[in-house]
Amino acid sequence: MLLISNLSGVTETSWVGTAMRESVPWARTVGVEFVETTAERALVQLPDEPDLRNHVGGPHAAMIFGLGETASGAVTLAAFAHVVQRATPLPVRSEIAYRAVARGPLTAEALLQRPAADVLAELDAGRRPEFDVAVTVTDAEGRETTRMTVVWTLRPNR
Incomplete structure (x- = not known):
């Protein structure tokens, strides 16, 4: 089973980065690094690689979107891995706003917006x-x- 609990009942989620790299080839291919993952927050990074840049020298929009979606998947996996036997987490839709030209390595912080217990x-x-x-x-x-x-x-x- 993917979910590991320590004796105090606190859920341990250090396995999430490894699981994401193994199950999402894109994340492995572009070098996404999983810095921190809990059931409420994920912090992931994308290195600055020339092959991932756009026409203005920053990371391509597809890379930025992929990083953000991957971060959202990491927090989702951490929060709901214990129910994957009965429910599959899937993205439904997304909205993105590019606010400034990105330069260099990127960090995405994903925050679960609803208590997992309510979901x-x-x-x-x-x-x-x-x-x-x-x-x-x-x-x-x-x-x-x-x-x-x-x-x-x-x-x-089903």
């Missing part, structure tokens, strides 16, 4: 819950370059 209560009631994950992307100087929201669902397994 699980909906699932337990027989509904297909949706929940937002807010993502902020910053560049090497700490400037916010991008904001996005990824809406996820837990689709009950």
